[in-house]
Amino acid sequence: MASAPPRGRTSSYAASGVDLPKRAVALGELLRTAKYAAPPSHGRLVPAPGHYAGLLRIGRETVALTTDTVGTKVLLAERLGRWEEVGEDMVAINVNDLAAVGARPAGIVDTVLCATPDPDVFRALGRGLGRGLRAARCSLLGGETAIVGDIVRGIDLGATAMGFFPGRREPVLGARIRPGDRILGIPSTGLHANGFTLVRRLLEENAIDPTRARPGGRNPIGTELLRPTRTYSAMADAVADRPEVHGLAHISGGGVRNLTRLHRHVRFDLDDWPSPPSLFGWLKALGGISDREMFETFNMGIGFVVVVASSGIAPIRRRLARAGAADSRLIGRVEPGRGVEVPGFGLRYSGYA
């Protein structure tokens, strides 16, 4: 039986008036009517309901597949004429979802929808794509460039990433998470590619010029906002084989609520959440946005999470450091209960969607 396939979610929906319940209803209809259970000769589904990637056993390997688009961050890229960052995002947002099930990235295909193929734009996108591929050690296997000016304004960027589980690695889906586990966070590099419908509204309503720096900021606001998504592939790959690693999460659309995708019957108590970078505070002040909305729309400074047995913290942090995350830190612990709490901000979320 097919489990409900995971689907990328964009937190900015909630924040920008997009009708989330209506979307859930529509998507439910699609999944219900599309339901089909393929015979095992065409691969065996590995159940991972609500998770970051779909898993399939084919022959002697388990393969992970996930797809996501950069979303409305491209509209800011277009406004600023900067395309490298979103090119890198196309890879990063997808391989980070692979990382969250413990899969090593192998291949990616990209989709560029545009009205007019501008060689300068494509060159910059390619440079960004190349950076993303190098960061993830992933091959570009193909893609689709569609000139569909009757469908898209400007450009839309998406990709699908395929990963696998080397050696005897099992998918890391969170089932081993238990009260007493500790929660490590790895910092983000800014907004990544989530919340941009809200960000764009804030810029517009406040007549912000993104080519200028904000108070306290060193670079132009646009540069800060477009900073590419950090790639967590190498870090996840370095720890996914370790039995003391019980869960992995990509803090993307939906913010910290993503943690509930790993295990529904524990409470993720984020009692040591680091002070969010000032960019988040600036956005919060700009829109008078509540902490609740901030934490379910943006990553708030932490882009990837590793849930570890309490006895294994030090060696896992060393492995993460060798793989590029010397900046991992303890941000909380797993407790009995349900949902996610960020006590420093007085927040409690019961679930994901």
Added chain:
Amino acid sequence: MASAPPRGRTSSYAASGVDLPKRAVALGELLRTAKYAAPPSHGRLVPAPGHYAGLLRIGRETVALTTDTVGTKVLLAERLGRWEEVGEDMVAINVNDLAAVGARPAGIVDTVLCATPDPDVFRALGRGLGRGLRAARCSLLGGETAIVGDIVRGIDLGATAMGFFPGRREPVLGARIRPGDRILGIPSTGLHANGFTLVRRLLEENAIDPTRARPGGRNPIGTELLRPTRTYSAMADAVADRPEVHGLAHISGGGVRNLTRLHRHVRFDLDDWPSPPSLFGWLKALGGISDREMFETFNMGIGFVVVVASSGIAPIRRRLARAGAADSRLIGRVEPGRGVEVPGFGLRYSGYA
């Protein structure tokens, strides 16, 4: 070294004034700047330059990945309020590309970009998706539904399909094709999902009402045009293990020129091309379109091709018939030379793009 990744092409570009050379330049820039060779620990590329799918050896399996969008056929679907057909297309256009390398479909992820998620539309899309999945025996592994009204008008539909090579099957890439081989064609079910930018222009310029039948047509024109893409997965799967099968081709965007993707140093002589269904003749007459443009924009009645050693025709046709293609027929032969010829229409193409 990474070979140039294959990319879906939409024949309607040429026919509707989309700037194809500019697109090729832009895409070339993207591929050049994105170039990166991943280490073998992240999978080994199987060279298949210009082919229908990217191939990667991961662990003990070879996996195929391909991505394509339904393109502007969705605009006709929208106009007619019919979504099942394009839902089925999302699967079919991608698994047919897998079929063209001899891969068995395993998993698919879909991407729906829309301005507003309408439950009725999503329900119909899901029914179509389900039909496509059943026809291909393929699992839906996940997807992305993005509400991006600032980027798309209406809706865009795409998907990525992953396939594999069961048992000891090798990818069928055309290298064994040689003069003397015979060419089998399997009929299409109409336009499939190619050429719709041109079709829409013809309907508009001639003020055609797609809810009425054309002269000689039984069903409304819109129904004829939207007919879903035939799924060739089972047929290809039934013959891809046979050593007498030398090549497989999906006649999609680019029409018969697709055959040159299989082998550059032979001539595909389509000297027994069947009379195209009357829908194609009607479109040709409507726009005063040359046979040359028709054959490089539409499938002209044949949607999939199997190149077979001359000694193996009868058993391969029997296998195809058991897999759902009792209607396969000989349409030509392989000769020394280059390119594709359709002598009955006085046509000769030297290459693909």
